Amino acid sequence: MPFKLTPEAQARVAEGRALLAQRQAHYGSLSDGNLVASAKLCMSNMQPINHAPGEPVYDATMWHVILPELLRRLSERS
Numbered sequence: 001m002p003f004k005l006t007p008e009a010q011a012r013v014a015e016g017r018a019l020l021a022q023r024q025a026h027y028g029s030l031s032d033g034n035l036v037a038s039a040k041l042c043m044s045n046m047q048p049i050n051h052a053p054g055e056p057v058y059d060a061t062m063w064h065v066i067l068p069e070l071l072r073r074l075s076e077r078s
Contacts, residue, residue, distance in 0.1 A: 031078065032074050032077055035074065039071055043063075
C-alpha cells in the first residue's frame with residue numbers, strides 16, 4: 001500500500017514541482033551568455049560545503065573542477 005500524504009503535504013509537493021518547472025523553463029530559455037552569468041552569480045552566493053579544491057569527493061570535484069570548466073567552455077561558445 002503506497003504512503004498517502006496529507007492534503008497540505010500534497011499541496012507543498014505540487015508547489016515545489018511547479019516552482020521547479022518554472023525555473024527549468026526560465027534557465028532553459030536563456031542564451032549561453034546569460035546562463036553562464038546566472039551560474040556565476042549563483043556560485044558567487046554559494047559555497048561548497050566544507051570541501052577544499054583538492055579533496056577527493058564528488059562535491060569538491062563538481063564545484064572546483066567541473067562547473068568552472070563547463071562555464072569556461074560555454075563562455076567560449078557565446
